[in-house]
Amino acid sequence: xxxxxxxxxxxxxxxxxxxxxxxxxxxxxxxxxxxxxxxxxxxxxxxxxxxxxxxxxxxxxxxxxxxxxxxxxxxxxxxxxxxxxxxxxxxxxxxxxxxxxxxxxxxxxxxxxxxxxxxxxxxxxxxxxxxxxxxxxxxxxxxxxxxxxxxxxxxxxxxxxxxxxxxxxxxxxxxxxxxxxxxxxxxxxxxxxxxxxxxxxxxxxxxxxxxxxxxxxxxxxxxxxxxxxxxxxxxxxxxxxxxxxxxxxxxxxxxxxxxxxxxxxxxxxxxxxxxxxxxxxxxxxxxxxxxxxxxxxxxxxxxxxxxxxxxxxxxxxxxxxxxxxxxxxxxxxxxxxxxxxxxxxxxxxxxxxxxxxxxxxxxxxxxxxxxxx
Amino acid sequence: xxxxxxxxxxxxxxxxxxxxxxxxxxxxxxxxxxxxxxxxxxxxxxxxxxxxxxxxxxxxxxxxxxxxxxxxxxxxxxxxxxxxxxxxxxxxxxxxxxxxxxxxxxxxxxxxxxxxxxxxxxxxxxxxxxxxxxxxxxxxxxxxxxxxxxxxxxxxxxxxxxxxxxxxxxxxxxxxxxxxxxxxxxxxxxxxxxxxxxxxxxxxxxxxxxxxxxxxxxxxxxxxxxxxxxxxxxxxxxxxxxxxxxxxxxxxxxxxxxxxxxxxxxxxxxxxxxxxxxxxxxxxxxxxxxxxxxxxxxxxxxxxxxxxxxxxxxxxxxxxxxxxxxxxxxxxxxxxxxxxxxxxxxxxxxxxxxxxxxxxxxxxxxxxxxxxx
Numbered sequence: 001x002x003x004x005x006x007x008x009x010x011x012x013x014x015x016x017x018x019x020x021x022x023x024x025x026x027x028x029x030x031x032x033x034x035x036x037x038x039x040x041x042x043x044x045x046x047x048x049x050x051x052x053x054x055x056x057x058x059x060x061x062x063x064x065x066x067x068x069x070x071x072x073x074x075x076x077x078x079x080x081x082x083x084x085x086x087x088x089x090x091x092x093x094x095x096x097x098x099x100x101x102x103x104x105x106x107x108x109x110x111x112x113x114x115x116x117x118x119x120x121x122x123x124x125x126x127x128x129x130x131x132x133x134x135x136x137x138x139x140x141x142x143x144x145x146x147x148x149x150x151x152x153x154x155x156x157x158x159x160x161x162x163x164x165x166x167x168x169x170x171x172x173x174x175x176x177x178x179x180x181x182x183x184x185x186x187x188x189x190x191x192x193x194x195x196x197x198x199x200x201x202x203x204x205x206x207x208x209x210x211x212x213x214x215x216x217x218x219x220x221x222x223x224x225x226x227x228x229x230x231x232x233x234x235x236x237x238x239x240x241x242x243x244x245x246x247x248x249x250x251x252x253x254x255x256x257x258x259x260x261x262x263x264x265x266x267x268x269x270x271x272x273x274x275x276x277x278x279x280x281x282x283x284x285x286x287x288x289x290x291x292x293x294x295x296x297x298x299x300x301x302x303x304x305x306x307x308x309x310x311x312x313x314x315x316x317x318x319x320x321x322x323x324x325x326x327x328x329x330x331x332x333x334x335x336x337x338x339x340x341x342x343x344x345x346x347x348x349x350x351x352x353x354x355x356x357x358x359x360x361x362x363x364x365x366x367x368x369x370x371x372x373x
Numbered sequence: 374x375x376x377x378x379x380x381x382x383x384x385x386x387x388x389x390x391x392x393x394x395x396x397x398x399x400x401x402x403x404x405x406x407x408x409x410x411x412x413x414x415x416x417x418x419x420x421x422x423x424x425x426x427x428x429x430x431x432x433x434x435x436x437x438x439x440x441x442x443x444x445x446x447x448x449x450x451x452x453x454x455x456x457x458x459x460x461x462x463x464x465x466x467x468x469x470x471x472x473x474x475x476x477x478x479x480x481x482x483x484x485x486x487x488x489x490x491x492x493x494x495x496x497x498x499x500x501x502x503x504x505x506x507x508x509x510x511x512x513x514x515x516x517x518x519x520x521x522x523x524x525x526x527x528x529x530x531x532x533x534x535x536x537x538x539x540x541x542x543x544x545x546x547x548x549x550x551x552x553x554x555x556x557x558x559x560x561x562x563x564x565x566x567x568x569x570x571x572x573x574x575x576x577x578x579x580x581x582x583x584x585x586x587x588x589x590x591x592x593x594x595x596x597x598x599x600x601x602x603x604x605x606x607x608x609x610x611x612x613x614x615x616x617x618x619x620x621x622x623x624x625x626x627x628x629x630x631x632x633x634x635x636x637x638x639x640x641x642x643x644x645x646x647x648x649x650x651x652x653x654x655x656x657x658x659x660x661x662x663x664x665x666x667x668x669x670x671x672x673x674x675x676x677x678x679x680x681x682x683x684x685x686x687x688x689x690x691x692x693x694x695x696x697x698x699x700x701x702x703x704x705x706x707x708x709x710x711x712x713x714x715x716x717x718x719x720x721x722x723x724x725x726x727x728x729x730x731x732x733x734x735x736x737x738x739x740x741x742x743x744x745x746x
Binding site: 073079080083084105106108274303308309310311 | 457458484650
C-alpha cells in the first residue's frame with residue numbers, strides 16, 4: 001500500500017480510531033487499527049478499529065499510489081502524527097511488514113501486523129431503523145447517559161434503552177436503580193417493531209456523542225436484536241447491543257405528584273454546591289425544606305460542621321421536606337437547559353420528578369433519601 | 374472574633390493558605406489554618422498556615438467587630454467559600470469553638486480548634502538579605518527549579534542553591550546529578566556573607582513562584598543558615614532551609630567546549646517531540662547527528678519502530694554525534710525564551726552547555742548519553 005493524506009484530517013481520524021481501541025491490553029491484537037484502500041471508491045481509504053464490542057469505520061480522502069491494507073499500532077501512530085508539522089503524510093508498506101511514514105523532514109518506520117489477524121468490521125443491512133438529526137441524537141444521549149450505571153453490577157443497566165412510543169416517536173430511557181432519565185423524541189423516519197427495545201452500551205453512546213459532528217446533518221441508526229450501526233457522512237459505528245431485558249420503568253414514573261415547586265436552575269445548582277461542599281460522602285446527602293415561596297437546603301448536621309442556604313421558589317402549598325443525594329440532583333440539573341426547572345413531589349418518601357418548565361419531552365425521576373437530621 | 378471580609382479576596386487568600394497546608398494528614402493539626410486580628414493594625418487580619426517546613430502569612434483588609442483568633446480546617450473552608458455567591462463574608466466564633474460563616478443566603482457552622490495548639494509562625498529579623506524585583510525572582514525560579522531533584526534520594530539536591538558572586542550578584546544553581554541549571558542575576562540590594570550559600574527547598578520556591586504577583590514590585594529575601602523569609606506586599610513566606618552542603622558544580626561546567634551549534638528553539642522542540650514520541654522509556658533517549666548546516670535527530674532503533682527528523686543548524690565544523698535524554702533537552706528548551714538557542718559541545722562524551730543566544734546570564738549543562746545505535 002502507498003498513500004498520501006492531509007496531516008490534519010489524518011490526525012483527527014486517528015483520534016477517533018484511537019478512542020475505540022481497547023486500552024486494557026489483554027488482547028494485544030486489539031491495540032492496532034487497519035487502513036485499507038477500498039474497491040470502487042477512488043481516492044478514498046478506510047480506517048477501522050474495534051474492541052470486539054464497538055467498531056469504528058471512517059473514510060478519508062487520499063491519493064492512492066498503490067492499493068492495499070496495513071494493520072499497525074494505533075496509539076503509537078496517533079502519538080507521533082499529532083506532533084508532525086508538514087502538510088502531507090505519506091504512508092507506504094513493505095513486504096517485510098514495515099510501515100514507512102514521512103511528513104516534512106520527519107521519517108518514521110514502524111512494524112506492522114498481518115491485516116488478516118485483525119477482526120474485520122463488516123457493515124450490514126439491518127432490519128430496524130431510525131433516522132434522526134445529529135442535534136437530536138446528541139440531545140437524547142446527553143439527557144439519558146448520565147443516569148446509566150457505570151459499574152458492572154447490573155449489565156442490563158449499563159446503557160440506554162431505545163424503543164418506540166405508540167405515537168411513532170423514539171423513547172430513550174436509562175436508570176441505575178436510584179434514578180431514571182427519559183426523553184421522547186420525534187425522528188425523521190422510524191421502523192421499529194412494536195414492543196421491541198434494545199439496550200445500547202455506554203461506550204458506544206459516548207463515542208458516538210464525541211464524534212457526532214462528523215455524521216453530517218442526520219444519522220441513520222439501524223439494528224437487529226444483536227447489533228446496532230450509526231452511519232452518516234464518512235463514519236460508521238457498529239456496536240454489539242447489551243443482552244438482557246431492560247426493567248419496566250413505567251410503574252416507577254409517578255403519575256399523581258401534585259406538589260409542584262419551580263426554582264431557577266442556576267440558583268438551585270449554586271445552593272446545592274454550597275450545601276453539599278461540606279460533606280465528605282461521595283453522594284452528598286442534602287435536605288430540601290420547601291415552604292411558601294422558599295426552598296431551604298440543609299446539609300447533614302455532622303461533627304465536621306453544617307451548611308444551610310435558601311433560594312426563592314414558586315410554591316404555595318403546605319410546607320414539606322425531602323432528602324436527596326445532591327449528586328443526583330446536580331447531574332440532572334447539568335443537562336437541563338431551561339432557566340427554570342420543576343420538581344414534582346408527592347411526599348418525602350415518594351419518587352420525585354425533575355423536568356424543565358419549558359419542555360415536556362424530558363423527565364428524570366429521583367428516589368428520595370431518608371434524612372434523619 | 375467577629376470579622377467581615379470581601380468574598381473574592383478571602384477566596385484567593387484561602388487558595389494560597391490551602392496550598393501550603395500539609396496534605397499528607399499524618400499530623401491532623403496541620404490540616405488547619407489560623408485567622409487572627411493583629412494589634413496595632415486596624416482593619417487588618419492575618420491568615421497563616423504551615424506544614425512545619427513552609428509557612429505563609431497573608432494580611433487581608435477586614436471590618437473587625439470583635440478582635441480574636443480562630444483555627445479551622447483549611448480545605449473545608451476553602452471548598453465552601455469558593456462556591457459562595459455574596460459580596461461579603463461574615464465570620465464569627467463562639468466560646469464553644471464553633472465558627473459561624475454567613476454570606477448572602479448561605480450560613481455555615483464549623484468546629485474549630487484551640488489556636489494555641491497550632492504552630493505559630495513568627496517572622497524574624499534575619500542577618501542576610503537580598504532585595505530583588507518580583508519579575509527577576511520569578512525568572513530565577515523558572516530557570517533553575519526544573520533541574521532540581523524531585524524524589525527524596527538526595528536531600529541536598531531537592532532545592533535551589535543561592536549564593537552571591539564575586540561581582541555582588543546572586544547566583545541560583547540547581548542539579549539532579551545528570552544536568553544543572555545556573556542563572557546569575559543582579560539585584561537591588563545584597564547582603565550575603567562571602568562564601569555563604571543556602572539551599573531553598575522545592576516546595577517553598579513553587580509556592581513563592583505561584584503567589585509571586587502578590588508581593589508587589591519587589592521581594593525582600595532574608596535568611597540565616599537555618600530559615601529564609603520572602604516578604605513583600607501583604608504576604609510573607611517563611612521556610613526552613615535544606616541542611617547539608619550543595620555540591621561544588623564549578624568543575625562540571627565546561628570551559629573549553631568549542632563546537633557551537635545554533636538552532637531555532639521551536640524547531641528543535643518540535644523535532645525532539647516527534648523523535649521522542651515513539652519511545653516507551655520515560656527519559657526518551659535521542660541521538661543528535663550534527664554536520665554542516667544540519668542537525669539530524671534519531672530515535673533508538675527498537676522493535677517498536679524508529680523515527681528520524683532534521684532541522685537547519687548554524688554549524689560549520691566537523692560532523693559529530695551525541696546522545697541525550699530528550700526530556701532533559703525539552704525541560705531546558707521550555708524555559709529559555711529566545712528564538713535561537715546554542716549548544717556548546719566538546720565531543721560525544723562530554724557535558725554540553727545549552728543557553729540562549731541572546732542572554733549570557735543563564736546556562737544549563739546536560740550530561741550526554743551513550744548511544745549505541
